[in-house]
Amino acid sequence: MTTTATRTTRASFRDGVNRALDDAMASDRRVIVFGEDVADREGGGVLTVTKGLSEKYGTSRVRSTPISEQAIVGAAVGAAIAGARPVAEIMLNNFLRVAADQLANHAAKLRYMSGGQTTVPLTVRTICGAAGGFGAQHSDILDSEFAHVAGLKIVAPATPSDAYGLLRSCIEDEDPCLFLEHLKLYFGGPKEVLADVPERIPLGSARIARAGTDVTVVTYSQTVHDALAAAKAVAADGIDVEVIDLRTIAPWDEQTVLESAARTRRIVVAHESAVPFGIGGEISSRIHEELFSQLAGPVLRVGSAHTPVPFAAALESAYLINASTIETAIRKATKA
Amino acid sequence: MPASTKIISAVDLYRTMYTIKECDDQFWTLMQSGQVVLNYYSPRGQEAVATGICAALDSTDYLVTTYRGLHDHLAKGVPLSDLWAEFLGRATGTCKGKGGPMHITHPDSGLMVTTGVVGSGLPIANGFALWSQINGDGRVTACSFGDGASNIGAFHEALNLASVWKLPVIFVCHNNLYAEHTALAAGTGVTRIADRAASYGMVGVQVDGNDPLAVRDAAAEAVARARAGEGPTLIEAVTFRFRGHQFGDPGEYIDKAEMAAARERDPLPRLRARLLDEFGASPDELTALEDEVRAAVTQAAKDALATPEPSVEELFTDVFATTAGGAA
Numbered sequence: 060m061t062t063t064a065t066r067t068t069r070a071s072f073r074d075g076v077n078r079a080l081d082d083a084m085a086s087d088r089r090v091i092v093f094g095e096d097v098a099d100r101e102g103g104g105v106l107t108v109t110k111g112l113s114e115k116y117g118t119s120r121v122r123s124t125p126i127s128e129q130a131i132v133g134a135a136v137g138a139a140i141a142g143a144r145p146v147a148e149i150m151l152n153n154f155l156r157v158a159a160d161q162l163a164n165h166a167a168k169l170r171y172m173s174g175g176q177t178t179v180p181l182t183v184r185t186i187c188g189a190a191g192g193f194g195a196q197h198s199d200i201l202d203s204e205f206a207h208v209a210g211l212k213i214v215a216p217a218t219p220s221d222a223y224g225l226l227r228s229c230i231e232d233e234d235p236c237l238f239l240e241h242l243k244l245y246f247g248g249p250k251e252v253l254a255d256v257p258e259r260i261p262l263g264s265a266r267i268a269r270a271g272t273d274v275t276v277v278t279y280s281q282t283v284h285d286a287l288a289a290a291k292a293v294a295a296d297g298i299d300v301e302v303i304d305l306r307t308i309a310p311w312d313e314q315t316v317l318e319s320a321a322r323t324r325r326i327v328v329a330h331e332s333a334v335p336f337g338i339g340g341e342i343s344s345r346i347h348e349e350l351f352s353q354l355a356g357p358v359l360r361v362g363s364a365h366t367p368v369p370f371a372a373a374l375e376s377a378y379l380i381n382a383s384t385i386e387t388a389i390r391k392a393t394k395a
Numbered sequence: 396m397p398a399s400t401k402i403i404s405a406v407d408l409y410r411t412m413y414t415i416k417e418c419d420d421q422f423w424t425l426m427q428s429g430q431v432v433l434n435y436y437s438p439r440g441q442e443a444v445a446t447g448i449c450a451a452l453d454s455t456d457y458l459v460t461t462y463r464g465l466h467d468h469l470a471k472g473v474p475l476s477d478l479w480a481e482f483l484g485r486a487t488g489t490c491k492g493k494g495g496p497m498h499i500t501h502p503d504s505g506l507m508v509t510t511g512v513v514g515s516g517l518p519i520a521n522g523f524a525l526w527s528q529i530n531g532d533g534r535v536t537a538c539s540f541g542d543g544a545s546n547i548g549a550f551h552e553a554l555n556l557a558s559v560w561k562l563p564v565i566f567v568c569h570n571n572l573y574a575e576h577t578a579l580a581a582g583t584g585v586t587r588i589a590d591r592a593a594s595y596g597m598v599g600v601q602v603d604g605n606d607p608l609a610v611r612d613a614a615a616e617a618v619a620r621a622r623a624g625e626g627p628t629l630i631e632a633v634t635f636r637f638r639g640h641q642f643g644d645p646g647e648y649i650d651k652a653e654m655a656a657a658r659e660r661d662p663l664p665r666l667r668a669r670l671l672d673e674f675g676a677s678p679d680e681l682t683a684l685e686d687e688v689r690a691a692v693t694q695a696a697k698d699a700l701a702t703p704e705p706s707v708e709e710l711f712t713d714v715f716a717t718t719a720g721g722a723a
């Protein structure tokens with residue numbers, strides 16, 4: 060990152076999210092936070108991400124809710140139109156399906172349906188991804204499911220500083236944003252030194268996580284780290300991989316991806332959710348539409364298995380995308 | 396914000412109700428003639444509910460309603476011309492023709508959301524009330540929905556949350572005794588929807604939804620409770636719809652005797668008779684009022700029909716307020 064760090068303590072992903080909420084609440088009284096168990100009396104969230112906020116800003120602005128996902132997201136919709144900047148927490152991405160009506164039918168569409176008279180500047184934060192045997196109903200990443208809805212912005216950071224900078228931007232954005240926080244980033248994700256005043260990261264801008272010349276891997280969220288590991292593994296064989304961390308899934312940074320693809324001519328799209336009907340299909344198609352004749356070979360896609368997420372550790376790891384499945388795809392791309 | 400100081404006479408209530416009825420009649424005629432094609436859910440018969448509720452609200456208070464919303468839109472004060480233009484999908488409509496009758500929004504009147512998804516307005520109404528509570532702006536949010544909507548999960552989640560947070564919100568069930576083609580008893584486990592409030596520690600009241608004065612009084616109590624920080628109220632206004640679920644529904648599932656009995660309770664002739672008997676109105680005065688309303692609605696219809704449809708460029712505007720590159 061380009062920020063000049065003057066602090067020396069290394070921030071975790073959790074710290075990045077927590078500080079973004081804290082700073083947003085401090086700078087704008089319209090920012091309110093609610094979700095299951097998010098207030099300090101209830102522990103400050105299941106992963107303590109909201110710890111300290113209710114003590115600092117009061118239980119009017121930071122509220123624990125009943126287990127009522129439709130009521131949570133619906134309250135965010137109404138409050139956002141009324142002038143608040145609500146940040147609603149839906150504990151796990153799977154549970155957002157319970158509130159899909161509020162997010163997809165209402166948050167995403169009310170601005171359009173009103174002819175621009177109202178806006179819905181809400182943020183929904185949610186933990187996603189498979190790790191540690193939570194099984195089929197607690198491990199999904201609903202990226203393509205919601206990316207297909209016109210009117211939503213979808214953000215999926217991979218690092219603490221991006222978590223900070225992107226969450227600040229989501230909260231300040233005039234449109235509804237879905238903020239995906241991968242569970243693995245909370246446990247063993249990389250730590251970083253955050254600046255005293257960390258930068259905001261604009262929505263829709265990708266980051267070159269590793270510059271390279273031979274193959275481009277386009278990815279986001281936790282999978283960025285798998286892609287970087289794969290890049291390191293093939294570097295020993297002289298394959299120089301560029302890793303693009305999209306950071307924002309919708310709208311995605313076409314320009315950065317197409318520029319890189321035009322240079323390397325070999326592209327792999329990698330994400331944890333399954334390949335069929337996924338984000339990779341969209342990115343791959345756009346690259347083919349723009350650069351077909353210049354490519355050395357077809358854009359390859361890698362993801363996890365198109366199955367429900369299994370419980371047993373052996374099955375879960377067989378299900379999951381990882382550095383070696385990405386490495387295999389990179390090597391295949393270089394053969395084209 | 397002070398409690399409502401506006402004084403609304405019974406004649407004013409009648410004017411609003413007559414405007415609703417007249418709009419409904421004229422839409423109906425246009426649809427029957429084939430001049431206008433739209434998915435239309437008539438509020439004919441339910442005029443007193445919207446009129447009574449809105450009589451207890453200030454213009455800055457919020458209302459969230461449903462696809463069967465014409466009565467609410469008009470009672471809350473959405474201007475006739477803008478409303479007609481939106482119903483007919485015109486560029487000059489409240490929503491530039493992009494919402495249509497099921498999605499009217501007009502913030503200047505406090506008409507914030509009209510949803511086509513049964514029950515979805517209640518959680519959103521809570522959000523408006525939540526921000527009023529935090530912000531201390533003194534506003535109250537009312538939310539309309541049908542009897543059928545009281546069977547959907549969102550209703551129950553919303554009532555519970557409103558109660559837990561003591562939100563300044565009023566849930567208004569327009570109980571017209573049918574959900575689409577299903578009679579109340581066939582789809583609802585209680586006979587009094589107001590009783591459902593008890594499950595959430597909330598005040599629930601049932602009121603004659605064909606009597607705008609009774610509705611207004613119940614609403615005024617609920618508004619006072621909400622403004623005093625004493626929390627939400629569920630009002631069940633029992634009424635009827637005379638024109639089936641939507642345009643094109645012959646209503647064969649409604650028993651003829653039931654319909655005839657309901658017509659006896661039609662809120663419009665009923666209020667008209669009371670105005671003459673109890674409120675000292677003269678027949679000439681009321682006829683003049685009716686003529687005036689009819690002329691205004693006829694003009695709004697004529698104007699709307701004469702205005703252009705939105706330009707096709709509007710297809711792509713208003714999806715986002717800000718795009719990655721900057722402004723929309």
Ligand SMILES: Cc1ncc(C[n+]2csc(CCOP(=O)(O)OP(=O)(O)O)c2C)c(N)n1
Pocket residue numbers: 463511512513514540541542543544545569571573574575640
């Ligand atoms: C979630 C959902 N399910 C089904 C429908 C289709 N639908 C539209 S209106 C309606 C009946 C609703 O009845 P009620 O709540 O009593 O309202 P009313 O139409 O009588 O005003 C149904 C089933 C819908 N719009 N939304």
Ligand SMILES: [Mg+2]
Pocket residue numbers: 541542543569570571572573574575
């Ligand atoms: Mg009904």
